[in-house]
Amino acid sequence: MLILTTSPAAITRNGLPAPDIVQGLIRIAANGNRVGVISNHQKPEWFDREFVGSQVVFIPAEARQKGEIIKNIAKNLNVKTHDILVLAASADDLQMAKNGKAVLVAAGWSTDPQIVKFGQKIDSVQELEQLTVLTNGWNGKWWFDGRADNYTIHALVDLSTLHKGVTQQQFAQKLKLTVKNGGARLAALLAVTARSMLINNIDQAANLLWGVYPSSGNTTGADEVLTEFTHRLRTVTSRVQFAKAGVPLFIRHTASVKRSANPGGDRTDPSGQITTLHLNPFYKGKIAGRNVIVIDDCTTYGVSFGVAAAFLRKAGANSVHGVALGKFGNQLSYYNININSDPFQPVIAGGFTTGNITRFPGNTDNTAQQVLQSLIP
Incomplete structure (x- = not known):
């Protein structure tokens, strides 16, 4: 009902x-x-x-x-x-x-x-x-809901079972079509995501700042499909909008190797992400004390959220919530990364340290898969 x-x-x-x-x-x-x-x-x-x-x-x-x-x-x-x-x-x-x-x-x-x-x-x-x-029938629970020392991660669906055989790139394309086509499916996807965030009281955090984790090849700062989705989502859940539309939170200054397309590399190594992006200088002085929500299309190992949290914590963020629309597999990890230089400028090799990679603590819920399959077919 x-x-x-x-x-x-x-x-x-x-x-x-x-x-x-x-x-x-x-x-x-x-x-x-x-x-x-x-x-x-x-x-x-x-x-x-x-x-x-x-x-x-x-x-x-x-x-x-x-x-x-x-x-x-x-x-x-x-x-x-x-x-x-x-x-x-x-x-x-x-x-x-x-x-x-x-x-x-x-x-x-x-x-x-x-x-x-x-x-x-x-x-x-x-x-x-x-x-x-x-x-109707969406209970609002996240497929994955986890909290670690420096950031949290929430994911709507288990992509390993939702779309069997679909790769991360293919899911991103499905999501893009859903957002671009608009209509009831997009409205419903926004509604169920917003509902899950309301259940977690994410909207109640003071001084919310929203951002999108940039794709591996986006070195132009151009809007991505997730930028449009995130802008729509924050108008639904936030009382006040602090993020400036059209000004990305992260700058990808150098293209990084797309981890999901590089099966031979170490997909748990965050170095390639840390050294190819930084926070947008526009937000210098505007992140300290803020509670930041970072949106990504999907996550497997959790590198993106670990890197985003490290930059944002260095800039003084009070909390960081990573929100993924989908999650692959059971290899989501927690990254204890310290940025030792200006997070608003490129970070060189040696400008950061990483601790042990551990399993990200959290719980899963299987009840939402069928509803999401109808939204992102």
Whole structure:
């Protein structure tokens, strides 16, 4: 069962209820989901007429933007706030969802300026229906959830079983197509990722800074597919955006050997990553005390997150969360790396030290695989 909430603003066009949206909400409710329309004001005069005989309910709530109504709904239905999806068409809807810790998707037909620039949108009620089907049954748990001394790692799915025989490069291509094609699948992928992050209270960390770990050959600083995905994701989960769009957190100054395409090399050696990237000087003085989230498409040995954490800790980050959409195998390791020079400049050989590589501690959960397979086919 999915719990969908929205407001009259998402249902109306030019002040009148839109028949396609009304019928879509009725179908979603008839499909076994709870659907509620929340407003600070009295029930619209058209509500009973449009939703007569349906299971869509009206919920009056003063100061709903504070999010207490979301918490009350969750308590009354014996669910968590991250089990509630908010279809937002106004700034008040956005605040209601974020303050209530609900999962958020914007109505692409809204003309509200904050909605227009929002990262996660659906463009039609048909996409909304698809979104509810794709995300229903997702329990929000990470496939892998681990914490070590200097950083944490979370991964959504076990790629070893999700797409058998698919390489890391092929998965990256599947992800790219999902992001570029947009629509309900992208909205659903963002929703389930956001939900997992809300469960871990990652969004509650103060002064969040988001970044993308650069691909091995990206020496131009050009946006990657994960940059677009991350920008969309942070608008869903963060109350405030501190990262500057279009300015990458990491600079890849020299192409590195692509570890997943080099079976003959030592894929646990972080040296090739440490000496080919550094933090963007734009963020000098802006990382200290911040809690940083680093997104990567997938992880096997965990080198990327270990290297990212070393640079960010050297720059004074308070915490580092590595988030991968997929994880291969059971060889994820913890890297105790110390950067001994300016992390905003290239690091030469000898400018860092590494300790023993140990197994990354954490737990796995097998319940999410089928849902994710439908999102990244």
